[in-house]
Amino acid sequence: MKIGFIGVGGMAQAIIGGLLKAKTFAPSDIIVHSHRLESYGPYAKAHGLQTAASNADVAAASDLVVLAVTPNVASDVLQEIEAQLVDGQKTLISIVAGLSLANMANVVGENVPILRTLPNVNVEVGAGMTAVAANAHLTGDDLAAALRVFNTIGSTTTLAEDQFGVFSALAGSSPAYIDFFIDSLSRAGVKYGLSKDQATKIAAQATLGSAKMVLESDKIPFALIDQVASPGGSTVAGLLAMEEAGLMTAVVKGIDATIKRDAGGPA
Numbered sequence: 001m002k003i004g005f006i007g008v009g010g011m012a013q014a015i016i017g018g019l020l021k022a023k024t025f026a027p028s029d030i031i032v033h034s035h036r037l038e039s040y041g042p043y044a045k046a047h048g049l050q051t052a053a054s055n056a057d058v059a060a061a062s063d064l065v066v067l068a069v070t071p072n073v074a075s076d077v078l079q080e081i082e083a084q085l086v087d088g089q090k091t092l093i094s095i096v097a098g099l100s101l102a103n104m105a106n107v108v109g110e111n112v113p114i115l116r117t118l119p120n121v122n123v124e125v126g127a128g129m130t131a132v133a134a135n136a137h138l139t140g141d142d143l144a145a146a147l148r149v150f151n152t153i154g155s156t157t158t159l160a161e162d163q164f165g166v167f168s169a170l171a172g173s174s175p176a177y178i179d180f181f182i183d184s185l186s187r188a189g190v191k192y193g194l195s196k197d198q199a200t201k202i203a204a205q206a207t208l209g210s211a212k213m214v215l216e217s218d219k220i221p222f223a224l225i226d227q228v229a230s231p232g233g234s235t236v237a238g239l240l241a242m243e244e245a246g247l248m249t250a251v252v253k254g255i256d257a258t259i260k261r262d263a264g265g266p267a
């Protein structure tokens with residue numbers, strides 16, 4: 001089975017990196033094309049991937065065709081590959097935020113099996129979180145093959161398309177927000193004399209462990225907060241100071257802005 005990527009930017013490289021680490025595909029079964037050979041050529045060579053001369057050539061050579069371009073060019077690119085997809089023999093996988101199954105079918109035809117996905121950058125280390133929605137033509141072994149791509153590089157969840165906006169904020173964009181939090185913790189460590197490198201490792205490991213506790217213990221986050229905050233202790237003093245500075249409101253406002261922009265609002 002061959003998988004082709006149209007667009008070889010940050011997200012496509014995160015997916016390819018995860019797939020290579022998980023050995024889901026051999027490098028020679030991954031085909032790439034983007035619009036600037038000088039940027040994707042050296043990347044493909046370094047990882048032993050095949051390159052194609054055009055978007056249409058990627059689609060012609062692949063069983064799974066991953067659309068990984070920015071939303072503003074997605075429709076034009078789909079028009080370029082429509083002839084390769086129209087007979088319904090290949091599966092189109094989109095990672096484009098805000099692009100619906102109906103939008104895609106309007107361009108490539110109603111018979112094409114399509115998986116709409118919204119992965120996050122953590123797929124690169126096999127710890128991704130990907131939302132998926134399949135159209136009616138993607139079933140059986142073809143659906144299993146498309147889902148396997150994302151199941152080998154993290155978790156997947158099937159989602160109604162009208163929930164992709166909130167998912168995109170909570171999982172697609174949130175690695176940036178969580179990294180912002182880790183960097184803020186780390187900076188506070190630097191304020192008190194730790195080196196940036198050591199403070200970042202400490203903050204990142206604490207974040208990783210806390211996420212594991214939420215996923216693996218049967219406790220909700222608030223119960224875990226109470227477990228850490230000793231009566232009369234330092235943690236409750238910190239929590240109250242963070243809340244006075246508006247941490248929860250800041251996070252919710254950030255998610256509001258993310259969802260608004262994903263829905264086509266102003267930047």
Ligand SMILES: NC(=O)C1=CN([C@@H]2O[C@H](COP(=O)(O)OP(=O)(O)OC[C@H]3O[C@@H](n4cnc5c(N)ncnc54)[C@H](O)[C@@H]3O)[C@@H](O)[C@H]2O)C=CC1
Nearest residue numbers: 007008009010011034035068069070071095096097119172
């Ligand atoms: N960065 C992230 O964490 C996530 C991104 N996404 C989606 O992934 C898609 C790509 O995002 P990024 O990788 O962040 O952007 P990027 O700007 O890093 O990559 C876009 C790629 O598309 C290529 N491209 C542009 N026009 C093209 C054309 N006409 N034909 C072929 N290739 C073309 C560019 O050369 C580049 O390789 C977007 O639609 C975004 O919504 C989805 C989930 C998470």
Ligand SMILES: O=C(O)[C@@H]1CCC=N1
Nearest residue numbers: 097168169172173174
């Ligand atoms: O920033 C963006 O538009 C994309 C969508 C989710 C993550 N990155």
